[in-house]
Amino acid sequence: MAVDMSMPVLVVDDYKTMIRIITNLLKQLGFENIEDAADGKEAFAKMQNNNYGLVISDWNMEPMTGYELLREVRADDKLKATPFIMVTAESKTENVIAAKKAGVNNYIVKPFNAATLKGKITAVLGEF
Amino acid sequence: MVAAPTEVADKVKGAITSLKESNVRDRPLVEVLELSHQLADAMKFFFGSLDQTIQGEFKYIADFISKAKDEISDLCPNEISGERIPGASLELDAVVKDTEEATETIMTEAETLMCAEIDDPAAYKEQVDAAMMRMIEACSFQDLTGQRVNKVVTTLRHIEERVSAFSEALGVQDNAREETAEEKRDREQLLNGPAIDGPEVAQDDIDALFGDAGDDVNQDDIDALFD
Secondary structure, three states: OOOOOEEEEEEEEHHHHHHHHHHHHHHHOOOOOOEEOOOOOHHHHHHHHOOOOOOEEEEOOEEEEEEHHHHHHHHHOOOOOOOOOEEEEOOOOOHHOOOOOOOOOOOOOOOOEEEEEEEEHHHHHHHO | OOHHHHHHHHHHHHHHHHHHHHOOOOOOHHHHHHHHHHHHHHHHHHHHHHHHHHHHHHHHHHHHHHHHHHHHHHHOHHHHHHHHHHHHHHHHHHHHHHHHHHHHHHHHHHHHOOOOOOOHHHHHHHHHHHOOOOOOHHHHHHHHHHHHHHHHHHHHHHHHHHHHHHHHHOOOOOOOOOOOHHHHHHHHHOOOOOOOOOOOOHHHHHHHHOOOOOOOOOHHHHHHHHO
């Protein structure tokens, strides 16, 4: 099934520059409807009112981390099926395993490039 | 004022001597007086040595305090808290500001080019050349931030050397301390931050873990990450 490029995508990061980088890369890949949030709490609130087709989240944020957001999302009946990619500088084995166990769909370590982002989105959503 | 123990012993001894000199004939009393005399001598010796021990202890404590005071002065705590740390903090603020400004410039130039009209190749080339030049100029921040970071590193080394010397001179041992709320959160949320010299687990190893069709992490996947 083809990926709907008009579906809303939520980018969550506390660094505006990183939001800008990911947003630009997503636009280059053809995604048209990109929103952002500065931390897990803001993201979770936005997710209550929008049906996002993909969430791309950083890990280390205040007051709610991306890891907490992931667990909240997976525990929420309405949101638990939302594809979730973690993009983070947290590269310890314990982080990757914890995220995988919490139900993350894919994991990208920073710094990353456009090809890596595209590859992981394809792995999660299918070819586009 | 309370008399010193050795002074008391001297008084007791004096009293016994004067009793002995008063021509006491009663034999048992003479023996008691002799024993009392010896006891007073022993008391004087005991309290005398005790005085010297206490005096020695006080001298040791006074020397230690004096040495600690000298070491604290050598530490230059006022200079560290009043000049070096605020200076380092300002340098780091400037690093953040410089990198933000450079990133903003480069990103804006790139975004502008991505949206540029390419109908007129000559005008487009001129626009690209100008944008590239501004991006190159913006990269000059790296030289400045490098110098600023070096200053901060120098300050940290200075503090490290002073604190180490202070700790060594006074024979300080680290006490066990309670975890702060911030440290607890970092531990619970697995917040380790970026690793030195690149990611601890390579993207390829992570990809191998996520290549599995199953949702659960199996032991082989975990083992692969530790290889």
